Amino acid sequence: MKHYYRLVTEPDIFAGNEGEKVLSIAVIGCGRVFSTHADAIKKSSYAKLKAVVDIDETRADEMAEKYNCEKYTDYRDVLKRKDIDVVHICTPHHLHFQMSVDAMNSGKHVLLEKPVAISVNDAQKIIETAKVTGRSLGVCFQNRYNPTSVWIKQFLDSGRAGRIIGCRAFLTWSRDKDYYNSAQWRGTWSMEGGGILINQALHSIDLIQWFIGETDWLKASIDTRLLKGVIEVEDTAEMTIGFKNGVKCLFYASVCYTMNSPLFLELHCENAVITLHDDILVTYSDGKEEFIRNPDKTSGGVTYWGLSHEKLIEDYYSCLIAGKSFRIDGEQAIKSLKIVKAAYESSRTGKPIRF
Ligand SMILES: NC(=O)c1ccc[n+]([C@@H]2O[C@H](COP(=O)([O-])OP(=O)(O)OC[C@H]3O[C@@H](n4cnc5c(N)ncnc54)[C@H](O)[C@@H]3O)[C@@H](O)[C@H]2O)c1
Numbered sequence: 216m217k218h219y220y221r222l223v224t225e226p227d228i229f230a231g232n233e234g235e236k237v238l239s240i241a242v243i244g245c246g247r248v249f250s251t252h253a254d255a256i257k258k259s260s261y262a263k264l265k266a267v268v269d270i271d272e273t274r275a276d277e278m279a280e281k282y283n284c285e286k287y288t289d290y291r292d293v294l295k296r297k298d299i300d301v302v303h304i305c306t307p308h309h310l311h312f313q314m315s316v317d318a319m320n321s322g323k324h325v326l327l328e329k330p331v332a333i334s335v336n337d338a339q340k341i342i343e344t345a346k347v348t349g350r351s352l353g354v355c356f357q358n359r360y361n362p363t364s365v366w367i368k369q370f371l372d373s374g375r376a377g378r379i380i381g382c383r384a385f386l387t388w389s390r391d392k393d394y395y396n397s398a399q400w401r402g403t404w405s406m407e408g409g410g411i412l413i414n415q416a417l418h419s420i421d422l423i424q425w426f427i428g429e430t431d432w433l434k435a436s437i438d439t440r441l442l443k444g445v446i447e448v449e450d451t452a453e454m455t456i457g458f459k460n461g462v463k464c465l466f467y468a469s470v471c472y473t474m475n476s477p478l479f480l481e482l483h484c485e486n487a488v489i490t491l492h493d494d495i496l497v498t499y500s501d502g503k504e505e506f507i508r509n510p511d512k513t514s515g516g517v518t519y520w521g522l523s524h525e526k527l528i529e530d531y532y533s534c535l536i537a538g539k540s541f542r543i544d545g546e547q548a549i550k551s552l553k554i555v556k557a558a559y560e561s562s563r564t565g566k567p568i569r570f
Pocket residue numbers: 243244245246247248249268269270271274288289290304305306307308310328329330355356357398414520
C-alpha cells in the first residue's frame with residue numbers, strides 16, 4: 216500500500232520580517248546564477264538589492280537597470296560602501312577566496328556560492344576570517360532545503376528507518392562544448408578547481424555526508440571521457456566512500472549524459488530502503504511502501520539545481536536579523552570540499568585517502 220505525504224516548507228523560514236531592520240545587499244557576479252539570487256532578494260521582506268558588480272560592464276549595466284540598483288565593475292568599490300550589510304558572491308570558483316576575505320575584512324556578511332573555495336587551505340582561511348571578524352558566512356548548499364531532503368533528514372533522525380547500512384548515488388547530467396566554452400574559467404584546474412565533482416556533483420556529495428555523517432576514507436577515480444580537448448578536468452568520476460559509522464557509499468557522476476536527470480540516491484537502512492529520484496519511495500522490511508511526491512517538481516525553474524535558493528537566502532537573512540548563527544556555514548561547507556579534494560588525490564595516486 217502506498218501512503219502519500221504532503222510536504223510543507225519549514226514554518227520559520229517564511230515568517231516574514233516584522234521588524235524595522237532591512238538588510239542592504241550587493242551581489243558580485245552577474246552570470247548564470249545571478250538572477251536566482253537577485254529574484255530571491257527582490258521577493259524578500261528582509262532585504263533590498265542596492266548594488267551589482269561585474270567586470271563585464273554591459274552585463275552590470277543591464278542587471279542594474281533590471282533590478283533598479285547601482286552598478287560597479289570593481290568589487291572593492293562596493294566594499295567601501297558603509298550602507299551595504301551583505302555581499303552575495305556569485306563569481307568563478309577561484310575568486311571566492313579573495314572576495315569573501317576582502318568582504319568580511321570590510322565588515323560585510325557574506326553569502327557565498329559553492330564551492331567555498333578551490334583549496335581546503337583557502338577554505339580554512341575563509342572560515343578563520345569569519346571567526347576573527349565576527350561576520351556571518353553562509354554557503355549556498357540550497358539542496359539541503361529541498362522538501363525531499365528535509366523529509367529524508369527528519370525521517371533518518373526520527374529513527375524509524377534504523378541505522379544506515381549502505382548508500383548508492385548517481386548523478387548524470389549534460390554539459391557540452393558550448394557550455395564549457397561559454398566562460399574562460401570553466402573546465403580548468405586553476406579557476407574551476409576541477410570538473411563535475413567540485414561543480415555539479417558538489418550538492419549531491421554535500422547531501423550524502425549530511426545524511427550519513429563523518430567521512431573516514433575514500434577511493435576514487437576520475438576521467439575525461441567525452442570532453443577531451445575541451446576541458447582539462449574530469450567529466451566523469453566514481454568513488455567509494457567509507458564513513459566513520461561504518462556506512463559505505465558508492466557514488467558515480469558524469470556530465471556526459473544526454474539530459475540533466477534528477478539525482479538518484481538510495482539509502483539502505485536497517486528497517487527500510489529510502490530511494491530518492493525526484494520523489495521519495497520508502498520500502499520497509501515488511502514490504503510496506505510509502506511514496507512522497509516532490510512538490511517542487513512541477514514548479515518550473517532550473518529543477519535539477521533544486522529550487523531552494525530562495526529558502527536558503529530567506530533563512531540566511533532571518534538568522535542575521537535575529538542574531539542567530541546560520542546552519543550552512545564554512546565548517547559545514549568545507550566537508551564536501553574535503554571529499555572532492557581527497558577524490559582528486561586518490562585518483563592521482565591510485566591510493567585510498569584517510570581523513
Ligand atoms: N548553487 C547552485 O546551484 C549554483 C548554480 C550555478 C552556479 N553556481 C555557482 O555560482 C558561481 C558562479 O557561477 P555562474 O554559472 O553564474 O558563472 P558565470 O560565468 O555565468 O558568471 C560569473 C560572473 O562573474 C563575473 N566576474 C568574473 N570575474 C569577476 C570579478 N573579478 N569581479 C566581478 N565579477 C566578475 C563574470 O563576468 C560573470 O558575469 C560559481 O561558484 C558556481 O559554482 C551555483
